Amino acid sequence: MLLRDGAIAPGDSWRAVDDGEDLPAGNVTVTLRRFLAEREQLAARDGEVGVRINPGEDLALAASHADAVNTAALVSIIFPAFTDGRGFSVIRSLRRQGYRGEIRADGSLLPDQFAFLRHCGADTVAIADGEDAQTWLREARALSLAYQAGYAPTDARNILEARAQANRATLRATAITVATPEKT
Amino acid sequence: MNGWIVSANDLVVGTVVYYAADGWSGDIGDAAVAADRIAAKKLLAASESAVRDNRVVEPYLVEVELCRGKLSPLRLREQLRHRGPSVAQAGG
Amino acid sequence: MYRYDEFDAQVVRERVAQFRGQVARRLAGELSEEEFKPLRLMNGVYLQLHAYMLRVAVPYGTLSSRQLRKLAHIAATYDKNYGHFTTRQNIQFNWPQLRDIPDILGELSEVEMHAIQTSGNCIRNVTADPFAGAAADEIEDPRPICELIRQWSTFHPEFTFLPRKFKIAVTGAPKDRAAIKVHDIGLRMHRNAAGAPGFEVVVGGGQGRTPMIGKTIRRWLARNEILAYLEAIMRVYNLHGRRDNKYKARVKILVHEIGAEQFAAQVEREYENSAGQTRKALPDADEIRRIARHFAPPIGEAEAKADDGEGAKKLRAARAADGGFDLWCRASLAAHKIPGHAIVTVSLKPAGGIPGDATAEQMRSVAGLAERFSHGEVRVSHEQNLVLPWVRAAEVHELWRGLRDSGLAAANAGLAGDIICCPGLDYCTLATARSIPVAQQLGVRLGGTKRQRDIGGLSINISGCINACGHHHVGNIGILGLEKKGREFYQITLGGSADENAAIGDIIGPGFAAEEVGDAVDMVVGTYLKIRRAGETFIDAYRRVGAEPFKEALYAA
Numbered sequence: 001m002l003l004r005d006g007a008i009a010p011g012d013s014w015r016a017v018d019d020g021e022d023l024p025a026g027n028v029t030v031t032l033r034r035f036l037a038e039r040e041q042l043a044a045r046d047g048e049v050g051v052r053i054n055p056g057e058d059l060a061l062a063a064s065h066a067d068a069v070n071t072a073a074l075v076s077i078i079f080p081a082f083t084d085g086r087g088f089s090v091i092r093s094l095r096r097q098g099y100r101g102e103i104r105a106d107g108s109l110l111p112d113q114f115a116f117l118r119h120c121g122a123d124t125v126a127i128a129d130g131e132d133a134q135t136w137l138r139e140a141r142a143l144s145l146a147y148q149a150g151y152a153p154t155d156a157r158n159i160l161e162a163r164a165q166a167n168r169a170t171l172r173a174t175a176i177t178v179a180t181p182e183k184t
Numbered sequence: 185m186n187g188w189i190v191s192a193n194d195l196v197v198g199t200v201v202y203y204a205a206d207g208w209s210g211d212i213g214d215a216a217v218a219a220d221r222i223a224a225k226k227l228l229a230a231s232e233s234a235v236r237d238n239r240v241v242e243p244y245l246v247e248v249e250l251c252r253g254k255l256s257p258l259r260l261r262e263q264l265r266h267r268g269p270s271v272a273q274a275g276g
Numbered sequence: 277m278y279r280y281d282e283f284d285a286q287v288v289r290e291r292v293a294q295f296r297g298q299v300a301r302r303l304a305g306e307l308s309e310e311e312f313k314p315l316r317l318m319n320g321v322y323l324q325l326h327a328y329m330l331r332v333a334v335p336y337g338t339l340s341s342r343q344l345r346k347l348a349h350i351a352a353t354y355d356k357n358y359g360h361f362t363t364r365q366n367i368q369f370n371w372p373q374l375r376d377i378p379d380i381l382g383e384l385s386e387v388e389m390h391a392i393q394t395s396g397n398c399i400r401n402v403t404a405d406p407f408a409g410a411a412a413d414e415i416e417d418p419r420p421i422c423e424l425i426r427q428w429s430t431f432h433p434e435f436t437f438l439p440r441k442f443k444i445a446v447t448g449a450p451k452d453r454a455a456i457k458v459h460d461i462g463l464r465m466h467r468n469a470a471g472a473p474g475f476e477v478v479v480g481g482g483q484g485r486t487p488m489i490g491k492t493i494r495r496w497l498a499r500n501e502i503l504a505y506l507e508a509i510m511r512v513y514n515l516h517g518r519r520d521n522k523y524k525a526r527v528k529i530l531v532h533e534i535g536a537e538q539f540a541a542q543v544e545r546e547y548e549n550s551a552g553q554t555r556k557a558l559p560d561a562d563e564i565r566r567i568a569r570h571f572a573p574p575i576g577e578a579e580a581k582a583d584d585g586e587g588a589k590k591l592r593a594a595r596a597a598d599g600g601f602d603l604w605c606r607a608s609l610a611a612h613k614i615p616g617h618a619i620v621t622v623s624l625k626p627a628g629g630i631p632g633d634a635t636a637e638q639m640r641s642v643a644g645l646a647e648r649f650s651h652g653e654v655r656v657s658h659e660q661n662l663v664l665p666w667v668r669a670a671e672v673h674e675l676w677r678g679l680r681d682s683g684l685a686a687a688n689a690g691l692a693g694d695i696i697c698c699p700g701l702d703y704c705t706l707a708t709a710r711s712i713p714v715a716q717q718l719g720v721r722l723g724g725t726k727r728q729r730d731i732g733g734l735s736i737n738i739s740g741c742i743n744a745c746g747h748h749h750v751g752n753i754g755i756l757g758l759e760k761k762g763r764e765f766y767q768i769t770l771g772g773s774a775d776e777n778a779a780i781g782d783i784i785g786p787g788f789a790a791e792e793v794g795d796a797v798d799m800v801v802g803t804y805l806k807i808r809r810a811g812e813t814f815i816d817a818y819r820r821v822g823a824e825p826f827k828e829a830l831y832a833a
């Protein structure tokens with residue numbers, strides 16, 4: 001099942017294809033290794049190509065091929081265990097290196113992590129069929145505020161932005177000029 | 185004579201409890217005793233059904249000594265769990 | 277002190293509501309223990325030997341009297357009437373029932389307190405110099421930075437599932453009272469060549485199984501760059517810290533394995549990459565100023581300037597007239613930034629007592645005394661003592677009488693009897709041996725204040741297992757409780773130090789049985805007294821002569 005923007009999304013047609021397996025028609029995801037090794041073959045076929053990144057193995061590779069990865073239609077981050085938080089930084093790094101396509105979180109994850117994933121820049125989360133999507137959606141809304149500015153906008157209101165707005169409003173109201181930020 | 189009993193913590197309150205013939209008890213004297221390792225395994229398995237009943241947390245086997253009808257755990261850790269902290273408590 | 281605004285308050289309220297729901301689901305059987313455990317740990321709830329334990333954050337060790345009263349109320353209402361102050365400036369309650377914990381957290385939220393991130397593999401409660409804002413030697417109060425870090429690290433979306441826990445300590449003074457070199461990150465304020473205050477960034481210190489002194493990866497960093505730079509450190513650690521072995525997962529191992537220079541280079545690269553985004557990002561200067569305003573000293577400029585030396589004179593006279601009071605003053609008073617004032621340490625180490633424990637009544641008395649004498653402010657030190665930071669010199673004597681009435685006037689702060697001690701096997705499920713009885717035994721054996729004064733500054737730190745919550749690695753005398761063949765025994769280390777000259781103690785030889793530890797410590801202290809030169813403290817003497825004379829005394833016989 002797929003969750004997108006804090007709601008259940010219609011399933012889509014991506015097929016995960018293993019290394020060495022024949023490429024079927026339609027949209028496929030392949031491992032990062034294959035994605036880099038067979039770029040031409042992959043580009044020549046019909047259907048979109050996405051890449052699967054396993055933070056346990058692909059970190060250096062993904063970083064050194066940012067341009068190639070940026071062309072993928074989908075990047076799926078496979079979390080090996082919910083306690084393994086590397087994926088959060090991978091998502092964040094992908095966004096920072098300019099990747100604009102869909103980022104999907106997959107693998108072992110907890111409902112409590114949904115909001116964090118989106119905050120880091122993931123668009124979708126793939127959850128196992130047996131799981132209760134409602135729990136995921138509820139947990140995503142449990143905390144309505146966030147302190148970290150510069151992360152992707154989500155339903156959570158950003159506290160620093162809200163404060164900055166309030167500060168500006170007060171300043172306008174009292175017509176005090178804004179002091180220049182501290183220089184170092 | 186040595187044997188094994190099953191101990192855990194009460195889910196709601198957190199206190200130390202022992203697996204007894206008719207459920208869980210705070211009194212080590214009530215604990216069901218297994219005389220050998222095979223019986224101990226069975227006892228632990230039986231106690232684990234109580235975990236599913238949602239009464240206790242993480243039951244495990246505790247080796248005890250049976251001396252004149254009294255049970256006392258062999259390891260210091262279990263003796264302390266049984267008797268409480270060995271130091272006076274500031275509040276009490 | 278920082279006061280929550282509506283947003284801070286809402287963050288904590290929502291967290292309490294969320295945890296209330298999680299506890300209800302656990303009690304109803306909808307969550308298994310396996311599923312619930314990570315959730316409860318993220319809210320500071322442990323299951324210890326006898327009961328649940330709740331660890332409440334005291335951010336950077338700063339408490340208001342109102343908060344301390346609330347802690348007293350919780351101890352009296354939901355626990356066995358006492359609490360335990362820890363080496364991380366937090367407080368632990370040893371006996372709460374799981375069903376009560378949501379209510380406890382609810383009560384705490386009323387006074388702007390919480391248990392968020394006091395456990396788990398996340399950025400833990402940030403610690404600081406307990407004298408922050410008041411110390412005479414301080415460059416600047418580090419607490420505005422600490423509060424920024426507290427907010428930034430709270431539910432950080434990227435860094436809540438790190439390889440291991442992560443501890444940050446900050447000091448604004450050259451004298452390190454926050455043990456910053458044995459933290460994952462230590463920030464030490466100093467001035468650069470141009471005279472601007474900024475932070476030296478030390479990474480990869482720590483205790484536990486593999487004790488290490490942190491390495492400097494940045495000599496000077498402007499204050500407004502701290503969060504972006506921390507983010508770069510955290511990202512490098514999150515991506516590259518080891519996850520294959522729990523014992524090698526702390527950042528100190530990463531720094532050690534790839535080397536401090538390589539680690540620094542990676543951080544700088546990450547920082548440069550993200551600089552465009554994060555340097556411009558919030559919090560902006562207005563927000564930093566808003567936070568800093570909360571930490572303005574409660575003593576006004578006018579009052580500070582008006583000091584005519586009368587208070588100090590009065591204090592001197594009282595000390596001259598009362599020897600007991602004078603001894604207490606020598607241990608408990610520290611120099612203040614503001615003339616006519618003193619920083620007062622309240623020792624929680626009565627001889628034979630449990631280090632760091634305070635009863636509800638004692639918490640209330642300290643709260644009351646803080647209101648009368650310290651502008652309602654209290655600190656918790658990593659030595660497990662309390663501190664009253666804003667006391668008028670003229671009122672120190674009266675404060676002392678109040679402390680004495682509550683059994684809180686032990687005159688041993690900074691002396692041998694000021695023992696740091698973790699809960700050990702009396703409470704802790706990870707312990708290999710008891711630690712409190714050892715502290716109690718030593719506290720009595722070390723003798724009265726006069727003898728301790730003669731021994732001089734000496735730190736004795738005791739842990740009940742290799743996790744080193746009792747900071748034994750950095751005690752001048754460190755004691756580590758272990759188990760061998762079902763019996764407790766204690767390994768002694770010498771020469772550790774937690775200050776700006778931080779050092780890890782050396783293991784001096786085979787361990788001692790519980791009943792031998794007292795004699796062994798006596799022997800160590802006796803050896804020091806024999807070899808010391810005039811004015812030489814224990815640690816200085818040890819550094820001069822090394823372990824040999826001590827080994828000889830302990831093992832030659």
Ligand code: SF4
Pocket residue numbers: 698699700701704705706707708739740741742743744745746
């Ligand atoms: S050092 Fe060990 S025994 Fe002491 S509190 Fe920490 S984990 Fe428990």
